[in-house]
Amino acid sequence: MTEPSRPRRGENLDITHKRGKPTLxxxxxxxxxxxxxxxxxxxxxxxxSLETRQRVHRIAREIGYLPDRAAQRLKTGRTNVIAILLDSHEEVVGFSTSIMYGIAKALKETSYHLVVAPNFLSTTDVEAAEYIVRNHLADGLIFTRTEPLDARVRLLFETGFPFICHGRTEFSTPHPYVDYDNFTFAYEATRRLIAKGRRKVAVILPPKRLTFCQHILHGFMTAVREAGIAYEIPETVDLDTPADVLRDCICSRAAAPDAPDGFICPGEVSALAVISGMSDAGRTLAVDYDIVAKETSRLLTQLQPKVDTIHEDLTAAGEDLGRMLLQRINNPDAEDLHLLLPPQINFPIG
Amino acid sequence: MTEPSRPRRGENLDITHKRGKPTLxxxxxxxxxxxxxxxxxxxxxxxxSLETRQRVHRIAREIGYLPDRAAQRLKTGRTNVIAILLDSHEEVVGFSTSIMYGIAKALKETSYHLVVAPNFLSTTDVEAAEYIVRNHLADGLIFTRTEPLDARVRLLFETGFPFICHGRTEFSTPHPYVDYDNFTFAYEATRRLIAKGRRKVAVILPPKRLTFCQHILHGFMTAVREAGIAYEIPETVDLDTPADVLRDCICSRAAAPDAPDGFICPGEVSALAVISGMSDAGRTLAVDYDIVAKETSRLLTQLQPKVDTIHEDLTAAGEDLGRMLLQRINNPDAEDLHLLLPPQINFPIG
DNA sequence: GCAAAAATTTAAAACGTTTTCATTCCTCGA
DNA sequence: TCGAGGAATGAAAACGTTTTAAATTTTTGC
Structure with missing residues (x-):
């Protein structure tokens, strides 16, 4: 072992640079x-050499060196940023926030940061994605509320831009996604209503253009047909319908003799609206009718009488989204990544 | 007018650069x-000259030139990014999302983008802010849920880092903020209950360490004293208490003969929890007791019977926050900017 | 011992801007 | 006709990093 090499005399003059900030x-x-x-x-x-490596690390730590992201970015072309498209629909139960928490969790300890790009400021939903890609504002993109033929998926696939979405599409090529098993949600929810003795069930569907509307419909129809009971699918309202409109619709429908006595509500707001509308029509929850609702919060669990709920953990989904996007960025040719998250059912099934 | 100068022959050779992307x-x-x-x-x-300027702009547009943010950032030292600290408390009604929408709205048409820095990943709330400042991740910072002596405010003030917060502090120096007039909210809410004939009112307070807790308390106490009626302030629960715990607390209190017959709820979840808890105790809303709630969504307006609400427009607040932070960044020495947003009261006052 | 190979280290160019300082080209007054 | 002064443009350096290719030192094989 020779003695460790050290700075030769007279070389450590110009320590402090222009603005005091330590650099390489x-x-x-x-x-x-x-x-x-x-x-x-x-x-x-x-x-x-190990010795040099250790010494450099030590000095860096001592003088508080932090790499300049702008310089790294300029040189490497990597932004160290991933973006999420904030959706424009009413975010009453913190949908985006929960997902963002999850993503941020996955990004912790990495050099990546999260920027939000609200697509409600663009005229079409694909425009925001295009903006990100063209300006190279991020290394990867996350978005939600996919459609069967999603313009964003096509754009990103064509440009080879790394992405992952919350929800599936019917894009011919397989693409990375994290999705919630909405089929099982709707299937088990419907079976629950039937098990409770309800004989005409209705489902509040998401907007038809969204992929997961089909999944819910499919789960619903499967359970209904298996049991051979009556059902109803409101045509004029959906999950994005303002709560008061939905309430009025439910109320006027409830007056008829052949009104449904069971409801599947894939969201907190729709559940509250249905309860409220039925109440307007003089119907009592758990007596005249039942509800099974999907909730992403814990908002409904405190209602009285208790509503059956199936939980969707959006923060967990976000964590998967972040993790998988990073994989995707670092190895774009990796085999296709997708994940189907199981519903958490908060009532006895069987 | 001489003919417009044009590229001299033989100069437009090396048009396409390395990776095709047009540069200056x-x-x-x-x-x-x-x-x-x-x-x-x-x-x-x-x-x-005007002519050159126009010609350059035209060419830039034609070839689809987009400035390289990394290079600009490296050279100027400006990041063109503002950050928001995502708070860790339960975001059940889209608090952060609404604010972020507003901020994004204010940032549209500017060159700024929004990055989210979840401070729930740090051990202390000031740590996330410190991280932003030290790594120069943004040119300005927005955060919420201020405390009277807020460590973040002090840090940012000392480092001269541009910021604006949603909520006030008691920091000795005036600082930029956007706040909601919680005094008036509580004052008018309490008066409404009194006007409805309620004779013992209670208020669910935010956590005591938060500044706006004092404002609500002050408004509440002012109205109570003016009217000279009884009041009650639950000590063991607050706005961040899990809804089921709050419900149980309300329920057990409601059993006593001297239970309150009026509640101020500064949030949707607490309102639902109170209704639920009172219902458990056999008390009926609008008959045995009344509620005035603050809502940032439109969740409560559909409840039956109707609850009196006072609205807080968080998106508008976000827009102000974004706009004012930009002013602050571009002119740090501008006189202090602050804004107190008036409550939107959804019932007749008098 | 000596050339070749391996292990380290280094010089210099590059990424795409902005900015300082110089240069060119006019115009104009004396 | 000359130089001053202003308007318009340009050359070059700089921001802090990564990377290519080359230089240096050390080790190895024989």
Whole structure:
């Protein structure tokens, strides 16, 4: 072992640079090394001797060196940013927030950050995605509320831009996604109503253009047909219908003799609206009718009488989305990643 | 008028650069100008002749030039990013999302983007802010849920980092903020209950460490004292208490003979929990007791019987926050900016 | 011992802007 | 006709990093 090499005399002059902020050059000067070597040492490149690597790391820590993201970005072309398209629909139960929490969790300890790009400011939903891609504002993109033939999926696929979506499409090529098993949600929800003795069930569907509307419809219809009972699908309202309109609709329908006595509500607001509308019509929950609702919060669990709920954990979904997008960015040719999250059913099934 | 100068022969050779993406140099080559001139023309610097400016702009548009943010950022030291600290408390009614929408609205048409920094990943709330400042991740910071002596405010003030918060502090120096007039909310809410004939009112307070808790308390107490009626302030629960715990608390209190017959609920979830808890105790809304609630959504307006609400428009607040932070960034020495937003009262006052 | 190979380290160019300072080209007054 | 002064443009350096290719030192094989 020779004694550790140290800065030769007279080399550590120009320590403090222009604006005091330590850079690679600062470290290089202190250590008596070339900037190149320092850069390599910090990024743990293989050719650097262990001793040098350790020394550089130590100095960096001591003087509080932080790499300049702008310079890294300029040089490498990587932004270290992933973006999420904030959707324009009424976000009453913190849909986006929950997902963002999950994503942020997955991004922790990485060098990535999350920027939000609200697509409600663009005229079409694909425009916001296009903006991200063209301006290279991020290395990857996450978005929600997919449609069967989603213009965003096509755009991103064509441009080879890394992405993952919450929800599936029918895009011919398989694409990465995280989705919730809405078929099972609707299937088990419907069976629950039937098990409770309800004989005419209705479902509030999401807007028809969204893929998961089909999944819910499919689950619903499967259970209904298996049991051979009556059903109803309101045509004039959907999950995005303002709550008061939905309430009025439910209320006027409830007056008729052949009104449904069971409701599937894939969201908190729709559940409240249905309860409210039925109440207007003089019907009592758990007596005259039942509800099974999907909730992403814990809002409904406190209602009285208790509503049967199936939970969707959006933060967990966000965490998967973030994790899988990072994989995708670092290895675009990896085999296709997708995930179907199981519903958490808060009532006895069987 | 001489004929417009045009690229001299043989100068427009190296149009397409390395990776096809047009840069200032591409434009310069096409226009037969220096990169410097093009840069100035695009940023509408004064010394450039009108004709050159227009020509450069036209070429830029034609070839689809987009400035490289990383290079701009490296050179100028400005990130063109503002950050918002996502708070860790249960976001059941889309608090952050609404604010972010507003901010994004204010940022549209500017060159700024919004990144979210969840502070729930740090151990202390000031840590996330520190991280932003130290890594120079943004040019300005927005955060919510301020405390009277807020460590974030102090940190940002000391470092001279531009910021604005949603809510006030008691920091000795005046600081920029957007706040909601919670005094008036509580005052008018309490008066409404009294006007309805209620004789013992209670208020669910926010966590005591938050500044706006004091404002609500003050408004409440003022109205109560003016009317000289009884009141009650639950000590063991607050606005962040899980809904089921709050419900149980309300329920057990409702059993006593001296239970309150009026409640101020500064949030949707607490309102639902109170209704639910009272219902457990056999009390009927609008008959045995009344509620006045603050809502940031339209969730409660559909309840039956109707609950009196006072609305807080968080998207509008976000828009103000964004706008004012930008002002702050561009002119740090501008006189102090603050804004107190009036409650929107959805019942007749008098 | 000596050339070749391996292990380290380094110089220099590049990423795409902005900015400082110089240069050119007019116009105009004396 | 000359130079001053202003308007318009340009050359070059700089921001802080990564990367290519080359240089240096050390190790190895024989």
């Amino acid at each position: 050059r600062t470290i290089a000067t202190i250590a008596g090394l070339a900037v190149t070597t320092v850069s390599r040492a910090l990024s743990d490149a293989p050719q650097i | 140099r591409t434009i310069a080559t096409i226009a037969g100008l220096a990169v410097t001139t093009v840069s100035r023309a695009l940023s509408d610097a004064p010394q450039i």
